[in-house]
Amino acid sequence: MRNIKLTIEYDGSSYAGWQRQKNAMTVQQKLEESLEKLCGEPVNVIGSGRTDSGVHARGQVSNFKTSSTIPPERYSYALNSMLPSDIRINCSKEVPMDFHARFSATGKKYRYSIINNTHGTAIDRQYLHHVSSPLDIQAMKEAAKIFEGTHDYAGFMATGSPVKSTVRTIYESKLIQDGSLLHFTVTGNGFLYNMVRIMAGTLIDVGKGKISANVIPDIIAYRKREKVGATAPANGLFLEEVYYDELL
């Protein structure tokens, strides 16, 4: 048996997210179907975590175990010749048998991208959330920094998500402006369900002047979903990178 790690890029626009579902096409299913043909046996692909319907990934990581003797580096080429063009395998390699894409992950980096102009955009529309109201960028930058550190993020989670602990450590959280584009990038040891999209929605509310940046610490401490901004739409979100302790 071999344990193979895949680094995967996908445009989530046409998928009901990462995780296999009964009545909708997902990225995991596309991968498992291609791998089953390739390996000649059923294959269970483990992802570093779920991404929601419409969310994109530049660096999703997964692993699978197989008795196939295909050279590990060949999986990327073979899979890319079978998969639709909105899913690309950027790297495939053999890793130790105890590597687990989800449990071995030590952190993740997400990016949420916004276009802030009058009419939105046709080009890249599936990768940008359009906000037409004027935004106070400086306030949004200050608010983004406040997310850094170890906090109980119970309020920044879709209601009803079962989870043991809602404490997460954010290593870096920043907003960068590039003309009419805003990129919110956040790196942490883990994220609650919808956490980045709720953070992005809160930053947009700060930009609109609905919430003041300096009340963000109170909003975090209040630990209730209703004090926090709306969940920003899926299409602006990218899973950028998944981190592991060893250089795998």
Place this chain on the structure above:
Amino acid sequence: MRNIKLTIEYDGSSYAGWQRQKNAMTVQQKLEESLEKLCGEPVNVIGSGRTDSGVHARGQVSNFKTSSTIPPERYSYALNSMLPSDIRINCSKEVPMDFHARFSATGKKYRYSIINNTHGTAIDRQYLHHVSSPLDIQAMKEAAKIFEGTHDYAGFMATGSPVKSTVRTIYESKLIQDGSLLHFTVTGNGFLYNMVRIMAGTLIDVGKGKISANVIPDIIAYRKREKVGATAPANGLFLEEVYYDELL
């Protein structure tokens, strides 16, 4: 009667190009259908030029004449509420009655974008032409500069295109590298049918070592399609801007 100028952005992926056709949806038809509803009369939209099936535009320009009393600046808002999200009107304004999007144009700027890596890309795949072979970027940069100046570009035109003169002046032609992305930008007083895509295809051949940069002047002088590189695919091409003498 008023003459209205529109600046239009579109993702050409789902259209059979700009110009109205019998059996396929085009950007011009979408615009004319929306304007007819809006103005309550048939409207003929004149474009600065055609774009082919799959080609994109960041700054296509068009004009139309109407007896409607809708304030000129409102057309962008009204049209954007009716048009599909892959077409956006970034500006609408009244211009003198003798303004003609095609005949008044004094120049155009195009961009052709390439991703040069092993596996291509899922994100932005509809905006980038994928080239997997290693490319000599320095040779491509040198070749791009050679297109500048006034030349007879008869060889850089799809065969069978009827045109009075094949002489065109290229004001600027350059290739910029941004990691694995290559952007070929070319500005000129006019372009022959498929000219930018044939230029891009020729640059790719230079990058692959099939053509030497220093034979480009001979290839231009030979004035035959068969000496020139292949026509690069439509999806990498953007009509960036259309220029007019007056500041309209």
